[in-house]
Amino acid sequence: MAAIDFLLVHVSAEQQNNRVFTMAMGLLPLANMLNQTGIQCQIIHTEVEKRLDPNFDLSVFVKKHNIRYVGFSLHWHFQLFYTLEEIKKVKESSPDTIVILGGLTAGYFSRDILENFTDVDFVIRGDAETPLAQLVGELLADNNQHRLDHIANLSWKDAEKIIENELSYVATSDDLNRQNSGNAPLVAHYKKYYLYCGGTFYYNIGRGCPVNCSFCGGSRLSQVILNQRKGVICKNVGTVIEDLKRFREHGLDHWYTCFHPFPGKDSFYVELFEEISN
Numbered sequence: 001m002a003a004i005d006f007l008l009v010h011v012s013a014e015q016q017n018n019r020v021f022t023m024a025m026g027l028l029p030l031a032n033m034l035n036q037t038g039i040q041c042q043i044i045h046t047e048v049e050k051r052l053d054p055n056f057d058l059s060v061f062v063k064k065h066n067i068r069y070v071g072f073s074l075h076w077h078f079q080l081f082y083t084l085e086e087i088k089k090v091k092e093s094s095p096d097t098i099v100i101l102g103g104l105t106a107g108y109f110s111r112d113i114l115e116n117f118t119d120v121d122f123v124i125r126g127d128a129e130t131p132l133a134q135l136v137g138e139l140l141a142d143n144n145q146h147r148l149d150h151i152a153n154l155s156w157k158d159a160e161k162i163i164e165n166e167l168s169y170v171a172t173s174d175d176l177n178r179q180n181s182g183n184a185p186l187v188a189h190y191k192k193y194y195l196y197c198g199g200t201f202y203y204n205i206g207r208g209c210p211v212n213c214s215f216c217g218g219s220r221l222s223q224v225i226l227n228q229r230k231g232v233i234c235k236n237v238g239t240v241i242e243d244l245k246r247f248r249e250h251g252l253d254h255w256y257t258c259f260h261p262f263p264g265k266d267s268f269y270v271e272l273f274e275e276i277s278n
């Protein structure tokens with residue numbers, strides 16, 4: 001296996017009737033972005049690994065491969081306990097490993113997490129693309145003078161003080177258009193992972209939501225609070241087609257989406273599906 005500079009991890013959760021198995025969709029483009037800048041990044045889904053090898057232990061994997069940076073995706077709140085348990089074990093066996101958290105739940109509870117869980121070094125709140133690239137750039141730079149105060153959306157510790165940099169990076173449609181979301185092999189054992197997801201890949205053509213369902217943590221209002229996102233953003237049809245083609249090249253042609261950006265106006269999807277049928 002090639003050396004891994006940065007590992008992204010999804011930890012599954014099972015609580016009463018709620019099961020969190022699929023990874024946050026945003027992980028694949030993040031991993032791809034890091035790889036494009038020459039940083040070897042891989043995604044590990046701990047439950048997939050355990051199904052393939054019941055003795056799989058993330059902390060052993062991290063130590064064996066001498067992985068210095070591990071990013072945990074804490075998106076769904078059900079994952080909180082399980083993710084922190086894995087982090088504890090990783091830090092026990094590899095104390096020098098730097099742990100970075102991201103995802104909706106991590107972002108909202110960044111201060112509580114940093115205050116109460118000393119094993120977590122950084123939390124990226126909201127959209128992560130530019131902040132993660134900057135953070136990894138700083139951490140990998142060949143000096144000990146890391147400058148962290150300029151990295152948008154970053155929460156970190158300076159001695160015992162918790163510093164929350166401004167939540168000023170909000171991804172734009174142009175950012176999404178530059179992303180490659182379909183590089184499925186970046187997920188270890190991706191064929192098994194997608195098989196366990198019912199042969200389906202989850203992929204949204206944009207971010208945000210135009211409405212406010214009262215129960216939803218991703219509604220228009222929630223997005224303002226969590227991500228500073230004030231409107232919906234969308235990829236253009238051409239780049240969506242490119243992503244779908246990439247998934248297909250990796251044997252994945254069953255797409256599930258959950259995104260309705262323009263209520264009452266179906267022209268985007270009509271155009272997209274016309275393109276797909278061509």
Ligand code: B12
Binds near residue numbers: 019257
């Ligand atoms: C699409 C969607 C789904 C899809 C696909 C989910 C997926 N695989 O990502 C499906 C239908 C499968 C789904 C299922 C569920 N969902 Co859902 N879903 C959404 C929805 C509508 C959109 C999410 C989205 O657009 N994401 C955008 C993508 C690109 O970004 P992302 O994946 O979040 O990743 C970015 C950041 O989070 C961050 N990031 C993520 N991980 C990491 C890790 C690191 C290290 C870093 C630095 C950054 C980082 O960086 C990424 C890029 O910026 C939201 C509501 C909303 N409008 O936001 C609810 C939402 C996220 N879902 C929610 C819930 C509760 C669920 C379920 C638990 C429901 C249930 N009880 O079964 C399940 C969980 C299933 C599972 N994981 O197995 C809640 C989460 C609330 C919470 N904080 O826990 C939301 C907010 C809706 C709600 N009801 O409140 N969901």
Ligand code: SF4
Binds near residue numbers: 209210216217218220
């Ligand atoms: S439409 Fe979906 S994402 Fe938007 S607020 Fe309602 S439940 Fe949440």
